Amino acid sequence: MQPTVRDPNPPLTRSVEDYLKAIYHLSSQGGFAATSDIAAMLEVSPPSVSGMVKRLSEMGLIEHVPYRGVQLTSQGRRAALRMIRRHRILELYLTQHLGYDWGGVHDEAERLEHAVSDELIERMASALGQPQYDPHGDPIPTAAGDIEEAELVSLADAHVGTKLELRQVGTQDTARLRYFAEQGLTPGVLLTVSERQPFNGPTTIALVPSGDPRVVGRELAQLLWCQEIGS
Amino acid sequence: MQPTVRDPNPPLTRSVEDYLKAIYHLSSQGGFAATSDIAAMLEVSPPSVSGMVKRLSEMGLIEHVPYRGVQLTSQGRRAALRMIRRHRILELYLTQHLGYDWGGVHDEAERLEHAVSDELIERMASALGQPQYDPHGDPIPTAAGDIEEAELVSLADAHVGTKLELRQVGTQDTARLRYFAEQGLTPGVLLTVSERQPFNGPTTIALVPSGDPRVVGRELAQLLWCQEIGS
DNA sequence: GAAACGCCTTAGTCTATACTAATAGTGAGA
DNA sequence: TCTCACTATTAGTATAGACTAAGGCGTTTC
Numbered sequence: 435m436q437p438t439v440r441d442p443n444p445p446l447t448r449s450v451e452d453y454l455k456a457i458y459h460l461s462s463q464g465g466f467a468a469t470s471d472i473a474a475m476l477e478v479s480p481p482s483v484s485g486m487v488k489r490l491s492e493m494g495l496i497e498h499v500p501y502r503g504v505q506l507t508s509q510g511r512r513a514a515l516r517m518i519r520r521h522r523i524l525e526l527y528l529t530q531h532l533g534y535d536w537g538g539v540h541d542e543a544e545r546l547e548h549a550v551s552d553e554l555i556e557r558m559a560s561a562l563g564q565p566q567y568d569p570h571g572d573p574i575p576t577a578a579g580d581i582e583e584a585e586l587v588s589l590a591d592a593h594v595g596t597k598l599e600l601r602q603v604g605t606q607d608t609a610r611l612r613y614f615a616e617q618g619l620t621p622g623v624l625l626t627v628s629e630r631q632p633f634n635g636p637t638t639i640a641l642v643p644s645g646d647p648r649v650v651g652r653e654l655a656q657l658l659w660c661q662e663i664g665s
Numbered sequence: 666m667q668p669t670v671r672d673p674n675p676p677l678t679r680s681v682e683d684y685l686k687a688i689y690h691l692s693s694q695g696g697f698a699a700t701s702d703i704a705a706m707l708e709v710s711p712p713s714v715s716g717m718v719k720r721l722s723e724m725g726l727i728e729h730v731p732y733r734g735v736q737l738t739s740q741g742r743r744a745a746l747r748m749i750r751r752h753r754i755l756e757l758y759l760t761q762h763l764g765y766d767w768g769g770v771h772d773e774a775e776r777l778e779h780a781v782s783d784e785l786i787e788r789m790a791s792a793l794g795q796p797q798y799d800p801h802g803d804p805i806p807t808a809a810g811d812i813e814e815a816e817l818v819s820l821a822d823a824h825v826g827t828k829l830e831l832r833q834v835g836t837q838d839t840a841r842l843r844y845f846a847e848q849g850l851t852p853g854v855l856l857t858v859s860e861r862q863p864f865n866g867p868t869t870i871a872l873v874p875s876g877d878p879r880v881v882g883r884e885l886a887q888l889l890w891c892q893e894i895g896s
Numbered sequence: 897g898a899a900a901c902g903c904c905t906t907a908g909t910c911t912a913t914a915c916t917a918a919t920a921g922t923g924a925g926a
Numbered sequence: 927t928c929t930c931a932c933t934a935t936t937a938g939t940a941t942a943g944a945c946t947a948a949g950g951c952g953t954t955t956c
Contacts, residue, residue: 479946501950551772557765701932701934709913714934
């Protein structure tokens with residue numbers, strides 16, 4: 435019995451894992467994840483984020499530039515990808531083997547991803563035939579921590595006729611975000627590009643599967659980052 | 666937005682669920698669960714148990730008789746049985762559908778039982794065909810909270826030739842518990858009764874599957890509560 | 897270049913849960 | 927019956943993580 439020496443490398447807590455995942459998603463489009471965005475994503479107050487950011491920095495999982503935001507270190511990125519792998523494999527397993535539908539899986543996976551062992555995840559991955567994509571078409575990181583980086587195009591540059599999945603909304607402006615949400619333009623939505631007016635004019639799209647049309651001006655279209663859907 | 670009203674019926678925390686399960690197991694043989702036994706089972710200090718006992722009483726989940734121990738209220742019992750159902754269904758699902766062996770399932774189930782939804786448990790139960798027993802032969806409580814109460818016999822009274830599963834060790838004496846553990850006589854062990862000497866003499870048993878023999882004097886044999894294995 | 901607004905951080909508090917150290921009941925044996 | 931040893935409880939502290947309220951930094955605007 436030694437006199438209370440702290441474990442230098444304790445397992446990450448549930449909260450820490452959630453923060454890393456959020457930071458991964460928010461900073462994947464290049465830059466820093468902002469405190470208030472993390473707070474909004476995790477539904478906690480900004481001061482809670484500041485507190486956790488301090489802890490995560492001390493753990494070497496993120497880099498923090500005060501008043502700018504945070505980025506994952508390679509160690510933090512590894513931990514985040516591990517959670518994303520878990521989440522996506524769980525979603526796939528639950529839909530394929532236990533009859534969940536797309537809508538219902540997310541919350542279940544969100545809770546389970548913190549509790550499952552690596553062994554269980556690999557057993558599920560085997561049962562699924564080492565899948566590469568989850569039910570939403572997102573790539574599943576490998577156990578080694580590699581992930582297929584999606585090539586994203588802005589809606590303003592997408593070719594007419596292409597089928598796209600909306601992946602990222604490239605702004606933090608509340609009014610614009612709210613407008614996009616009202617229009618049903620949130621990450622994960624599927625759409626096809628119907629036409630584009632000449633001279634930097636607006637793009638017309640059709641939502642899938644409803645077929646509802648939307649007309650998006652160039653400035654806003656440049657904020658909507660999409661992935662081409664191959665199939 | 667009301668001024669901070671506490672949820673009168675919050676979901677139970679992981680810790681609370683663990684305490685209830687431990688108390689259920691310790692008090693199932695009739696009496697009270699002692700503070701120190703709960704502490705030993707959960708590997709926490711006795712003062713931690715006293716603290717939690719106070720909270721659980723206030724929540725109406727247990728009855729506490731100071732310096733005697735605790736018992737579950739019907740509400741606490743319901744919550745405990747819910748956890749036991751989850752645990753046993755998880756163990757069974759992991760062994761039958763994901764290739765786990767008996768040894769490996771327990772820890773995995775121990776973590777997952779706090780994270781799964783009722784819906785997932787019922788889906789697993791369906792996939793398993795609404796099973797009644799887990800891989801260790803223990804009865805699975807129904808979703809409604811009923812459980813088949815096992816009839817236990819002490820080893821001293823068991824008939825020669827019977828196959829038994831050791832279920833409960835009916836003492837809190839550390840030296841005896843330690844001795845039983847050294848002999849491999851811990852709950853869950855399977856054994857057959859080989860012979861018994863006359864005039865209240867010792868019972869000879871064979872451990873299953875190793876076949877190792879053990880000779881147990883009458884006094885100790887009376888402490889070993891077993892369930893007959895039908896099959 | 898200063899003022900104002902907005903986002904970020906610090907300060908201080910709360911809860912759940914754990915711990916150690918110290919105290920108080922309880923029951924067995926002298 | 928008294929004492930001793932054991933077990934249980936209280937007292938006080940620590941940690942993770944959340945919150946609100948208050949203050950600081952930066953950027954935009956004039």
